[in-house]
Amino acid sequence: MEACRTNDGETLLKAVGIRRVFGKGQTAVTALADIHLNVKTGTLVALKGRSGSGKTTLLNILSALDEPTGGQVFLQNREITALSPLERSRLRRKELGLIFQSFGLIPLMSAYENVEYGLRIAGAPSSGNREAAIEALEKVGMKDRMKHRPMELSGGEQQRVAIARAIAHKPTLLIADEPTAELDSRMGYQVMKVFRELVQKAGMTIVMTTHDPGIMELADYVVALEDGRIVTQNQLSAD
Ligand SMILES: Nc1ncnc2c1ncn2[C@@H]1O[C@H](COP(=O)(O)OP(=O)(O)O)[C@@H](O)[C@H]1O
Numbered sequence: 750m751e752a753c754r755t756n757d758g759e760t761l762l763k764a765v766g767i768r769r770v771f772g773k774g775q776t777a778v779t780a781l782a783d784i785h786l787n788v789k790t791g792t793l794v795a796l797k798g799r800s801g802s803g804k805t806t807l808l809n810i811l812s813a814l815d816e817p818t819g820g821q822v823f824l825q826n827r828e829i830t831a832l833s834p835l836e837r838s839r840l841r842r843k844e845l846g847l848i849f850q851s852f853g854l855i856p857l858m859s860a861y862e863n864v865e866y867g868l869r870i871a872g873a874p875s876s877g878n879r880e881a882a883i884e885a886l887e888k889v890g891m892k893d894r895m896k897h898r899p900m901e902l903s904g905g906e907q908q909r910v911a912i913a914r915a916i917a918h919k920p921t922l923l924i925a926d927e928p929t930a931e932l933d934s935r936m937g938y939q940v941m942k943v944f945r946e947l948v949q950k951a952g953m954t955i956v957m958t959t960h961d962p963g964i965m966e967l968a969d970y971v972v973a974l975e976d977g978r979i980v981t982q983n984q985l986s987a988d
């Protein structure tokens with residue numbers, strides 16, 4: 750199932766009435782109250798909100814890492830909240846690309862080896878992995894530095910390698926939790942430019958979180974969360 754431009758404008762990801770309560774009884778915390786979200790194919794959606802507003806909890810549910818207390822999530826009309834744990838982990842490996850604040854690269858491996866290793870974890874047949882890894886590194890502008898290890902790269906470059914690892918198996922959806930939080934504004938902007946290019950040229954769909962207003966300007970939609978509820982949804986650019 751490849752992300753393709755012919756699906757433009759169709760709903761790729763849909764959340765219906767998502768609720769997530771941690772704990773029980775008097776100490777229960779309602780992290781998400783009643784979240785409804787529609788993400789169209791080929792768009793970049795940024796979730797914003799103060800620390801503790803529920804952004805990570807929502808991304809974890811959208812990426813099938815966590816299960817909601819109530820509500821449903823659909824990816825391409827398949828209800829992912831109804832899948833077994835095994836099916837969920839297969840979905841994450843094959844169809845999603847995950848990116849985190851802390852990059853998560855393996856220090857002893859070169860940029861290329863990190864991406865190629867990611868492909869093996871995704872269960873890709875080994876033939877063609879080399880080409881797929883190099884193609885992904887090229888897309889994020891890191892092909893000529895692919896022999897470098899993470900410590901020889903800047904934070905922004907490491908995050909671009911992590912993006913290459915997340916897209917090498919051609920996922921349907923990229924999910925990124927605070928991908929620019931550890932970067933200065935120039936490097937954060939470079940990472941966002943890579944995201945924009947992936948959306949515009951490859952038809953990728955991206956859901957990310959951020960606090961940074963400058964970063965949000967590069968999103969197609971900004972969704973604001975407050976105390977586990979969506980308070981506003983804005984369309985920024987109509988490209
Ligand atoms: N595993 C957990 N157990 C208990 N409470 C949690 C857990 N994860 C998150 N929370 C609570 O849920 C709320 C939302 O957290 P989170 O989604 O991490 O917010 P954000 O990513 O916007 O900072 C917070 O009140 C947080 O303390």
Ligand SMILES: [Mg+2]
Nearest residue numbers: 804805806926
């Ligand atoms: Mg968070």
